[in-house]
Structure formats: C-alpha cells, structure tokens
Amino acid sequence: MPPASPELISPRSPRVSAARRLARRNFRGKERLFLAEGPQAVREAAAYGTDTLVELFTTVEAAERYADIVGEARAAGARVHLADESVIEDISTTVTPQGLVGVCRFVDSPFEDVLAARPRLVAVLAHVRDPGNAGTVLRCADAAGAEAVVLTDASVDLYNPKAVRASVGSLFHLPVAVGVPVEQAVTGLRDAGVRILAADGAGTDDLDDELDKGTMGGPTAWVFGNEAWGLPEETRALADAVVRVPIHGKAESLNLATAAAVCLYASARAQRASGGCRSVTES
Numbered sequence: 507m508p509p510a511s512p513e514l515i516s517p518r519s520p521r522v523s524a525a526r527r528l529a530r531r532n533f534r535g536k537e538r539l540f541l542a543e544g545p546q547a548v549r550e551a552a553a554y555g556t557d558t559l560v561e562l563f564t565t566v567e568a569a570e571r572y573a574d575i576v577g578e579a580r581a582a583g584a585r586v587h588l589a590d591e592s593v594i595e596d597i598s599t600t601v602t603p604q605g606l607v608g609v610c611r612f613v614d615s616p617f618e619d620v621l622a623a624r625p626r627l628v629a630v631l632a633h634v635r636d637p638g639n640a641g642t643v644l645r646c647a648d649a650a651g652a653e654a655v656v657l658t659d660a661s662v663d664l665y666n667p668k669a670v671r672a673s674v675g676s677l678f679h680l681p682v683a684v685g686v687p688v689e690q691a692v693t694g695l696r697d698a699g700v701r702i703l704a705a706d707g708a709g710t711d712d713l714d715d716e717l718d719k720g721t722m723g724g725p726t727a728w729v730f731g732n733e734a735w736g737l738p739e740e741t742r743a744l745a746d747a748v749v750r751v752p753i754h755g756k757a758e759s760l761n762l763a764t765a766a767a768v769c770l771y772a773s774a775r776a777q778r779a780s781g782g783c784r785s786v787t788e789s
Contacts, residue, residue: 521587525563525597525609531663540665542608542677543598549575550675551610552582558678559584561609565591568605575606584608599667614664615681617656617691621698623681625653626783627773628695628727629766632688632741634661636733641672642763643730648676650770655680656695656727658688692729692744700725702745705769706736707759709750713772716749723782726773733762 527533528541539560542551551559552575562579566588569576580586597607620628629647634640640662647655657664664670664684670677683691692702703716705728716722729745731737742748751760751768760768777784 519593521561522563522589522593522597525561525607528609529599529667531666534663534665538612539609540612540670541597541599541667542610542670543600543606543667544604544671545572545575545606546675547670547673547677548572548606548608549578550678551608552578552584554613554678555582557583558611558613559608560611562586563589563594563597563607563609565589565594565605568594572606579608600671612665613678613682614684615654617683617686617694620654620656620681620683621694623653624698624725625695625700625727626725626777627652627770628654628656628700629770630656630658630688630691630695630727630729631661632658632691632729632737633732634730634762636762637662637666637669638672639733639762640664640666641669641674641677643766644669644673644682645676646763646767646770648673648679650767650774652680652770652774655682656686656691657682657684658691659685660688688729688741689744692727695727696746698725700727701747702727702729703769704729704731704737704742704745704748705751705765706731706742706748707750707765708736709748711747711749713749713751713769716747717772717776720776720781722773722776723779724777725783726777728766728769728773730762730766730769 562584594603
C-alpha cells in the first residue's frame with residue numbers, strides 16, 4: 507500500500523487560512539474556537555467531549571507516529587486533514603511544531619457553575635498578563651487537585667496559544683471561568699464558604715505560620731497577581747489574609763508560577779490532613 511499523501515499542501519487553502527486566524531484574539535472570540543498544539547493537548551481535547559475537537563491538522567509522519575491520537579480525534583468527531591509540513595508550520599505558533607494542530611471549541615465554564623460546585627481549592631488569576639504564566643498556574647492548580655481556576659477580566663486570554671501550550675492539557679481537566687471582575691470573584695467565592703488568601707511577597711502573614719496555626723484546612727481560594735507588581739492594594743484589601751511565601755535562602759523572590767505551586771500544594775496538603783475539608787483517603 508503506497509504511503510498516504512497530504513491533502514492540504516498550500517497555506518493559502520481557505521481551511522488553513524481560517525485556522526491560522528485563530529492565533530489572533532479577535533478571531534478566537536468571534537468564532538469561539540482556539541488552537542491546541544502537540545500530542546498531549548490534542549489527546550486531552552479529544553477526550554474532553556464529543557465535538558470539542560473540531561478539526562485536526564497533521565503531517566503524514568505525525569499521523570503515523572500518533573496513530574492512536576488521530577484515531578481518538580476521529581472517534582470524537584473531528585475532521586482530520588493530512589497536511590504538508592509547510593501548512594503545519596503556517597498554522598502553528600511554535601518554533602518547532604510537533605505535527606499536530608487541533609481546532610477546538612471554547613471550554614470555559616460559567617462562574618455560577620464554579621460556585622454551584624462548592625469548590626474547596628481555587629486559583630484566581632487577577633491581573634496576570636503573561637500567557638505562559640497563566641497556563642503554568644493552571645497546570646499547577648490541576649496537579650494540586652484544585653476544583654477550578656478563575657481568570658479575572660484584567661488577565662490574559664485563556665485561549666492565547668502560549669497559555670494553551672503552557673497548560674499542557676490541563677485546560678481540559680478542570681473548570682475555568684474567564685472574564686470575571688475580581689470583586690465579583692472574591693464575593694462569590696466567599697459567599698460559597700471559601701476563604702480568600704492573596705499571595706503577595708509583601709504579605710503580613712507567613713505561609714509557614716498559617717500552616718502551623720492549622721488555618722488552611724478549609725475551602726480556600728488563592729488570588730495571584732501580576733508578574734511585575736503583584737496585587738494592587740484594592741485587591742489585597744478584598745482578601746481575608748495576605749500571605750507571603752517565606753524566603754529562607756538568599757533569593758530575592760519567587761516567580762509567579764513557582765509561588766503559585768507552593769501555595770496551592772500547601773493548601774492541598776492541609777486539606778488532606780486530619781481535620782481538613784478533604785478525606786485523607788481521597789485520591
């Protein structure tokens with residue numbers, strides 16, 4: 507049997523042009539579609555639910571290497587297009603494409619649904635502008651067992667290609683609400699019984715002290731701020747406590763994603779300890 511040949515060989519193809527436009531925020535918002543690149547993101551998109559993965563562009567080589575993922579994409583209802591490498595390079599936003607680019611429908615959740623689920627651990631991204639940081643914090647929240655992530659209206663677009671890549675598929679694992687004003691996010695979560703902790707290097711409360719006092723075992727939302735200037739005073743004032751991650755060595759500070767991982771895992775451990783809001787036998 508002769509090897510398969512690409513059906514899409516020109517970046518000028520209307521279908522390719524439509525996918526390429528999704529690198530721009532205004533087109534993503536208009537079409538409510540975004541790009542998911544690489545085998546992990548495409549696999550998770552296919553597994554998320556029927557019709558989430560709309561199209562998959564793949565080189566012949568990638569289709570052979572990731573035959574299982576291509577099969578999952580077809581089973582999920584996606585249209586699969588064998589494409590020339592130049593087409594994949596044209597659609598992709600990475601320097602070294604991996605040969606798989608999916609077009610997906612938006613997957614964010616209404617903030618009301620997040621609250622209705624009575625979450626026990628939430629990451630709130632307030633004023634986070636770097637898409638790589640946003641995606642990495644989302645991945646950290648997923649790994650720590652958070653039930654939701656909230657991006658405020660002052661934060662970066664969830665579907666920025668760099669944010670999607672940095673989440674490494676976690677975008678499809680937990681509810682993410684977008685465009686929520688920070689005051690609404692804090693008020694809604696507090697009314698749902700969640701304690702609000704603002705993470706800030708100049709915080710008056712020390713994370714170690716909070717753990718020692720046993721105050722972190724209940725439902726908690728961590729509010730993370732801008733990479734350069736942290737949280738503005740009006741946002742810190744909304745929190746029940748402003749908490750700093752202690753620096754025991756000589757480092758000047760921690761970057762946003764690292765600090766978020768430390769805070770989220772501290773809460774996850776406290777919640778799983780005896781007396782926390784999660785069972786110690788819960789997976």
